[in-house]
Amino acid sequence: MSNELDYLSRRVAAGRLSRRDFLGRAAALGVTATMANSFLSSAARAQGAVKGGILRAGMLGGEATNSLDPASFLSQVPGLFGKAWGEYLVRQNRDGSLENRLAEEIGASDDAKTWTMKARQGVEFHNGKTVSAEDIAATIERHADANSKSGALGILGNIGTIKASGNEVIVELKEPDADFPYLMADYHLIIQPNGGKDNPTEGISAGPYKVAVNEPGVRHGGERFANFWGGDTLGHADQVEIIVINDATARTSALQGGQVHMINRVEPKIVDLVKRVPGVTIQNVAGRAYYPFNMFCDTAPFDNNDLRMALKLAMNREELLEKILFGYGSVGNDFPINAAYPLFPEGIEQRVFDPEAAAAAYKKSGHSGSILLRTSDVAFPGAVDAAQLYQQSCAQAGITIEIKREPGDGYWSEVWNKQPFSLSYWSGRSTQDQQYSTGYVSTADWNDTRWKRDDFDKMLFSARGELDQEKRKATYRDMAIMMRDEGGVIVPFFNEWIDASSDKIGGFVPHPAMDMMDGYALGECWVIA
Amino acid sequence: MGTTHPILKLVAQRIALGVLLLFAVSALIFAGTQILPGDVASSILGQSATPQALANLREELGLNDPAIVRYFAWLGGVLTGDLGTALTTRQDIATTLMPRLWNTLFLAFWTAIVAVPLAVLLGLLAVRYRNGPVDKAISGFALASTSLPEFFIGYLLIFFFAVKMQWFPSISTVYDGMPLLEKLRAIVLPGTALLLVVLAHMMRMTRAAILNVMQSAYIETAELKGLSQFDIIRRHAFPNAIAPIVNVVMLNLAFLVVGVVVVEVIFVYPGLGQYLVDHVAKRDVPVVQAVGLIFAAVYISLNIFADIAAILANPRLRHPR
Helix, strand or coil: CHHHHHHHHHHHHCCCCCHHHHHHHHHHCCCCHHHHHHHHHHHHHHHCCCCCCEEEEEECCCCCCCCCCHHHCCCHHHHHHHHHHCCCCEEECCCCCEEECCEEEEEECCCCCEEEEEECCCCECCCCCECCHHHHHHHHHHHHCCCCCCCCHHHHCCEEEEEEECCEEEEEECCCCCCHHHHCCCCCCCCCHHHHCCCHHHCCCCCCEEEEEEECCCEEEEEECCCCCCHHHCCCCCEEEEEECCCHHHHHHHHHCCCCCEECCCCHHHHHHHHCCCCEEEEEEEEEEECCEEECCCCCCCCCHHHHHHHHHCCCHHHHHHHHCCCCEEECCCCCCCCCCCCCCCCCCCCCCCHHHHHHHHHHHCCCCCEEEEECCCCCCCHHHHHHHHHHHHHHCCCCEEEEECCCCCHHHHHCCCCCEEECCECCCCCHHHHHHHHCCCCCCCCCCCCCCHHHHHHHHHHHHCCCHHHHHHHHHHHHHHHHHHCCEECCEEEEEEEEEECCEECCCCECCEHHHHCCHHHHCEECC | CCCCCHHHHHHHHHHHHHHHHHHHHHHHHHHHHHCCCCCHHHHHHCCCCCHHHHHHHHHHHCCCCCHHHHHHHHHHHHHCCCCCECCCCCCEHHHHHHHHHHHHHHHHHHHHHHHHHHHHHHHHHHHHCCCCHHHHHHHHHHHHHHHCCHHHHHHHHHHHHHHHCCCCCCCCCCCCCCCHHHHHHHCHHHHHHHHHHHHHHHHHHHHHHHHHHHCCHHHHHHHHHCCCHHHHHHHHHHHHHHHHHHHHHHHHHHHHHHCCHHHHHHHCCCCHHHHHHHHHHCCCHHHHHHHHHHHHHHHHHHHHHHHHHHHHHCHHHHCCC
16 A cells, blocks of 8 residues: 555656645545645655746735835845845754855854854856955945945944955954854845945846846746856746735635745634645744734833733733634743744743733732723734733733724834834744844834843843853843843744645745745745646 | 817817816825825835934935925926836836836726626616516626625635636736737636626616616607617617716726726736835825826826717707807
């Protein structure tokens, strides 16, 4: 029996048998669908990448206002397309480690302040020019410039000087940072000729695909770059295409109808329905993204830690996870880090719903009257429902929550980071240091809980300069506990990334950092039939 | 004065009025975008903008000039075909907008080509067999399709014809250089959704207008002459009902150009509506102004056309008292 299954699964992998027929025959042989599927995926991997064809993705997150300038990348579509045509210094692996790309070697001085990156030799840009250390230095310079509008500016603030010498780029940091190479994996930092200082929107880099079509908000297309430095490792399809499909139903039907091979952002409430569609696989993976309830620690009544604690204890995380994410996630513990991070502090006690303790803390805070919580559909899918569930669990602790439903237009400019108690989302960063320094260090632009604590900042900076991993881990643990017990963020859950792919493609392996295989899906997947 | 043909004079008057109206609308659009909350410069640069950068950008965009100066500068640009530069992408608006406008017109054109004759024909049939089962069936179908929201019709079409039968693509991304046949195949489903939305209105108006005429004395005369029902409708009733029919047809054509955002979103059709929505969300005022003006021009010219058709069809309107 197993021989026959083996044979059949190899035929599917070779594209001579449809997945649907295979499942039918497997069922006839008395094999469960799960087992048949695992047969299939191992057969597909063994078969290896197939060259040729057009690989199509249907994606949420593109607008007519998008541009090819990597500094302006904000939404998913430009980011994913950027990873198809762009090349980076480093890239993060699924296990959290770093892989060198255009940086052949990265080394640090003992104090983690001076970083030397060796440029890979003989790599060609799409316009035929050879990638040099000067191009790399110019790229970092452009994004780190105080006057730049780059989305990466926030994380590059620690850079002092950048210079190119021979085939090396030397970066001097203002403060030590042991995680500096991780910053270079940021999706904005596409290496461009002369750093993109001349013409950032021309879409020239050294990625596996060359920009062929660029119609913002409609579609983007790439053609395989013949002189790609990575050879056969990436860029299996002849052409790739992203079709912008912002409507969730249209996205799912495009995948079902076979017009695209993969889609992002499948809504949790329809995952179980999509799973039943023949020829479609749900690709979900636990990541670092979470949906916070943000309280301003410096604004009444949230400036009182007893009140903040009451609001944390009054949250029923299990219920929210079940009803909002339909189980596609894991409960949070009121600090913005989970096990997907390297150096995750293990063994911190999980906070649970405790209406009595919440009522006691609420009484101790001396606050009375209702508390205004602002929410909107755009905060995250299900945000309005989440606020209502929270209102009910708070009521059990005698806390009255008043919900204000804000319009989606203007939510990010008028409500988030402006109002003292609101819902939001974070997609997570590659290291704990990045996550804390973008959102929770006193001076961060995006300090959306007004968490301003010198002692916390000091711990963050000391961990950043610490090359001894055990010591760093201990500091991160102290920080997590501090944030859990005193911080202004309530983390109900970490959500999973949920994409879906068709059985016409191979090589789709979800990545915890971001949806669509951390944006590398177009480069890594191949078309089977 | 006496040498000009009265019809030509009337037509010229209508067109002049339309141009005047377009100017008034342009002033309204400009004023409307000026009173939008938020400063353009700060919405481009974001929260972390320095005062110096803001001042530089305001200078560069000419925001320091009085509104009236900026209005005429904008108007002057529009009249010479220069729609300005998009604030978000820094690209010339006319070059990015033209393909979108073309797509919108393409979809509207093919929908109209099918919808208008079909609606008129169904209207005629409904009158011919009025109050019988044919009339009831046509009216019932038309009412049902108008009562369903566009997105629901769209999803139904996608479910049956794209997902289940796989006859047509569910997403209609058309692009330059796509063969015409493929383009037409791509717009079948959005075109059908739009068709179902506009059909009922046009068909019901045709029916009502002809029935209205059918009560006139000269129809009775025609009946007494022994003409067949169909001849009466075709030769005596229909020509006299053309004015109201053209009116409603134009109204629906205008809808096909300016009101199809929902259908564009569902079928991922790269038209003007989605383009406008994206730029409104980013407060990209020059683009909003340009698209607003194009929509207004479409509306006004279709209405002028309807007026002129009415004048031509009805001799009494040619000699206003």
